Amino acid sequence: MQFISFGFLIFLPLVVAVNLIIPRKWRYIWLFVTSMAFYLSIDVKGAVVLLLSILTTYFAGIFLDREDKQSEKSATPVFVLCLAVNIGMILVLKYLGFFERTFFNILGKEVGDSLASRLIAPIGISFYVLKAIGYLVDVKRGDLKAERNIIKYALFVSFFPQVISGPIERAGNMLPQFSYPLSVDYDRLRDGLMQMLWGYFLKLVVADRLGIFVNSIYSGTEASGLVTLIGTIFYTFEIYCDFGGYSHIAIGGARILGIDVMKNFDSPYLSMSVAEFWRRWHISLSSFFRDYVYIPLGGNRKGIVRKYVNILIVFAISGLWHGAGFTFIIWGLLHAVYQIIGFVLKPVRDKFISLFKVNRNASSHMLLKVFVTFMLVNFAWVFFRAESLSQAVAVIKNCFDLSPWALTNGEIFRMGLNEANMLLALLGIAVLVIVDIANYKGIVVREKILSQGIWFRYLIAIAAVLVILVCGIWGPGYDAASFIYQQF
Numbered sequence: 001m002q003f004i005s006f007g008f009l010i011f012l013p014l015v016v017a018v019n020l021i022i023p024r025k026w027r028y029i030w031l032f033v034t035s036m037a038f039y040l041s042i043d044v045k046g047a048v049v050l051l052l053s054i055l056t057t058y059f060a061g062i063f064l065d066r067e068d069k070q071s072e073k074s075a076t077p078v079f080v081l082c083l084a085v086n087i088g089m090i091l092v093l094k095y096l097g098f099f100e101r102t103f104f105n106i107l108g109k110e111v112g113d114s115l116a117s118r119l120i121a122p123i124g125i126s127f128y129v130l131k132a133i134g135y136l137v138d139v140k141r142g143d144l145k146a147e148r149n150i151i152k153y154a155l156f157v158s159f160f161p162q163v164i165s166g167p168i169e170r171a172g173n174m175l176p177q178f179s180y181p182l183s184v185d186y187d188r189l190r191d192g193l194m195q196m197l198w199g200y201f202l203k204l205v206v207a208d209r210l211g212i213f214v215n216s217i218y219s220g221t222e223a224s225g226l227v228t229l230i231g232t233i234f235y236t237f238e239i240y241c242d243f244g245g246y247s248h249i250a251i252g253g254a255r256i257l258g259i260d261v262m263k264n265f266d267s268p269y270l271s272m273s274v275a276e277f278w279r280r281w282h283i284s285l286s287s288f289f290r291d292y293v294y295i296p297l298g299g300n301r302k303g304i305v306r307k308y309v310n311i312l313i314v315f316a317i318s319g320l321w322h323g324a325g326f327t328f329i330i331w332g333l334l335h336a337v338y339q340i341i342g343f344v345l346k347p348v349r350d351k352f353i354s355l356f357k358v359n360r361n362a363s364s365h366m367l368l369k370v371f372v373t374f375m376l377v378n379f380a381w382v383f384f385r386a387e388s389l390s391q392a393v394a395v396i397k398n399c400f401d402l403s404p405w406a407l408t409n410g411e412i413f414r415m416g417l418n419e420a421n422m423l424l425a426l427l428g429i430a431v432l433v434i435v436d437i438a439n440y441k442g443i444v445v446r447e448k449i450l451s452q453g454i455w456f457r458y459l460i461a462i463a464a465v466l467v468i469l470v471c472g473i474w475g476p477g478y479d480a481a482s483f484i485y486q487q488f
Helices: 006-021 024-042 046-064 069-107 125-141 150-158 171-179 186-218 225-255 274-280 283-294 304-322 326-355 363-385 389-399 419-440 445-450 454-471
Strands: none
Touching (some): 024 046, 046 069, 046 125, 046 150, 186 225, 186 389, 186 419, 186 445, 186 454, 225 363, 225 389, 225 419, 274 283, 274 326, 304 326, 326 363
């Protein structure tokens, strides 16, 4: 059962209905039961790993929160051991096969049928383990009191709107809400449902339609340079609509259960620098690495060289976190190099702007910065999407073999999308851009719609449902249960 399955469309209303009936102080028990049922419906074997992560961090947290002097002597070993167990589960289940393949490739030998090659990482392990580790570090630092109620803590780690692909929330925000969730009134309910509709639109109507074109490009279908370039740009929007769609569904679903979850995206493709992009893209992950990796490494407090080294380390880890492959590491390092070059060239840019009296606030100047940032991010996404380094290089090389006639000879419509579906995909991107521009300017379109009269609101809601049902990618042979970030 996934967010985009008919089972979930039955599951969620049932959970919400019972949640409204149960007294607020006991709702966490119901949410925990339903969260475990949700996860078991997806990955029964993986539930063992989920429970192990919950139990180890729960008991370690209680031990670290003790006030007697004896515990202080053994706090660090317990903390390190618990971290080793949780990080070790990710390393073994997600990366052991990668390490094995790399080792054998160095030796020039083929990998046989080993246990490592047959290991499959539990769904969501990279997300819920980070939540558990963040909780443990907060307790160790003294920023958070250990949660004594094991069901509330288990719910924090396994909360079903977040357990598969985040957002990676902080215990300090979530645990108090589980103790006494907010009342779900009509306004909150319709707001959450409207946000979920937006998520379903992004996923089913836009992302999965773009994915058909992108898959044709990366599956080896012969394509001219211009069509290949369009495919890379389509993937840039596909991954945003896919993961952004998931996040909107998760946040909206949590809202109608009385739980507020942090925003995960904030108009990232309108960023005017790569550093700004990472303040707007996958915010829960970027803030996690900032608070639990970058700052503990020294951040920017140890000098310029150390700062650049820390950035490289953080983004290399971020790349590896996304997937067990060198393409992901290169993707992460590219974003690190982008930022380092940006810092190094800042004095030169400032001098150029001062010398030629460039207006930083001019629309043309800001649009140029947005365009350059978008193309840099788009270039890096090629490595993220490619199955191998050789494929990434081939795609990039082909992009420079421009052939404008591809727009008129019908080639663009041989990548899986006919004229009607291509138009629908482009309209979806246009709607996304308009909504993001409004959001960038502080206008939340969802709130504007909900502030209108009842007939207008219902008209928009009904139209949205019809568009999703009619234009969503459904039918035999289509795996509607998959989100791109679920694999991470």
